[in-house]
Amino acid sequence: MQEFIQQLVNGLSLGAIYALIALGYTMVYGIIKLINFAHGDVMMVGAFVGFFSITLLGANIAVAMLLAMTACALLGIIIEKVAYRPLRNSTRIASLITAIGVSFLLEYLTIFFIGPNQKVFPATAFAVKAYDIAGLSILNKDVFVFVSAVALMLVLQYIIKYTKTGKAMRAVSLDMEAAVLMGISVDKTISMTFAIGSALAAAAGVMVGVYYGTINPLMGIIPGLKAFVAAVLGGIGIIPGAMVGGFVIGLLETIVSGYGNSLYRDAVSFGVLILILLIKPTGLFGKDTGEKV
Amino acid sequence: MLGSKRKKIAILITLVFMFGIIAGCGQKAPTTQQPAPTQEVINVGLNVELSGGVASYGTNAKDGAILAIEQINAAGGVLGKQLNPIVRDCKSLADEAMSVSAALVGEKIVAQIGPLTSGNVAGSTPIMTENKIPLIAPAATAANVTVDEKTGVTRDYIFRVCFIDPFQGTLMAQFAADNLKVKTAVIYGDTSSDYAKGLAExxxxxxxxxxxTILATEGFVKDDRDFRATLTRIKGLNPEFIYVPGYYQEVAPLIAQAREQGITVPIGGPDGWDSPDMVTVAKADALNNTYFTNHYSSQDTDPKVVAFVEAFKAKYNKEPDGFAALGYDSVMIMVQGLKDAQAADPVKLAEALAKIKNFEGITGNMTIDANHNPIKAGVIIEFKDGKQTMNSRIQP
Incomplete structure (x- = not known):
């Protein structure tokens, strides 16, 4: 039982990171029906901005996270403007392929400028302490990742439910043309969506750096794909779905490694994607509305 | 009119380039080293990586080999003749290694030392085999270097002085069972590399x-960073030892997470751990009570090693690494072969090398087996407060 609870603790912090990345996927999909495959790499850029804020500017972890979020929010806006906006009225496959191109561009630009080797996240930024609570080993970084992820999700919920920007985002995702007729600036709303999604990914990137100790230019690929599975599992385009999906995938991976076989962990995650697409393509939270023709 | 003029210019430029390339080729084979007119000296080819990606391997191995040759010559040479090293750079390229070998064959060498990497040795292998001249690889660890993978036949003229990768698994198992006296172990290795899979086996x-008893075999893949779920499970099994064959990128965070979970048992691994990043990522405390196998340690207190380290430092003013030691041993085992063969003849040398038993090298006593791999000792390196220290030498 104690081991099981320890596994839950392990799964929750992993799930929190997946959930934060999944939110960006789902928000962008919700508003312009684009799977932004560059999203995992935005997380990577966030991790590097955090890394350099700490090593070069001597920032503490909170400041580093804010800097990373700001930088990636801008990056998100630029990516949307340069790569996706010109293609908004072309086929969906065109934007999808562009997204893959942007993903490679971010990865290899980082390799070009910073080098392919891993960077060690400075330990001074976050002193790790272990707490022994009823036989469980809980680290302060577990708490840090979980609490800051949940806090960011609450802020996001607030923005979407109670602010004008949030209302505009919901309106655009429901019906873009009608939103224009109501006087909503679609361009601005889409930019905001990218900014918020990318900022969340950047926060996740800094958390990965703190949590696992090393970052590298290709670190975004696998978490990006896992978060994509999480977003689809919850119902792509549905924000609470992404959060739940992230935690479910995190816990599932932990339980598979912990009780099944560590070699099947990734197979199970991606198996979930196939199952969901076969059985309930709209995801756990999705309503089956049928394809609009 | 303009078009044809351009065409002419293009042809002219092409011609100039072609001549340039041909001329360049001509310059490539330096003729500074005069082959001895009579067999008063024994020519030894050094086909090593002095530039390119793995220049440091080749440079250090060459330094070790040259030191060995100077020591032999100072002591009167072999079979009454002096050794004459002919050093050539293969630029860390397999095709360049091949052309260097071809050039060395023309210099009537008795044996070739190098190249260092398995891939470059493979490039050089056909020429050496064709000309029946032994190649002694200091550090090529891939199994197929000395054995043809398809037919399983040993390559007659290819030898090495390093053990093959998977052999380190044997050494670590011996260390765990005999020195640490553990009875149960868990293997938690990289399942995405042949290197680690062979070691685990x-x-x-x-x-x-x-x-x-192996309580469980778990795996991770390259680029994994989260090992906690499996580690929690391993902790529940209560093993006395954990074997982690893999590279430092994954192993360093793995060890850090294991210690965070309160797993205090010794953890062992292969030379893939050998990186300064181990300490920066995993931290000195977490690395206490962890061990890895390697070919050689400059801290070895064996008198032979001490003498070698001193001589090397005196000559080059730097610490000899594993490549330097293996380069030194490559020359020494060749000298032993020449003495056994009683002739400076490549074919007889190859026959003698295949029969070498209990040759005392810097990197351990070697007996060449049927696959031309040495059965030899390895060293166990222990992390102590963030420093690599030599723990023991393990003789199989």
């Missing part, structure tokens, strides 16, 4: 032969 075989 050899560890399992030797450890169970010694009466130990």
């Amino acid at each position: 050899y560890f399992k075989k030797t450890f169970t032969e010694k009466g130990g």
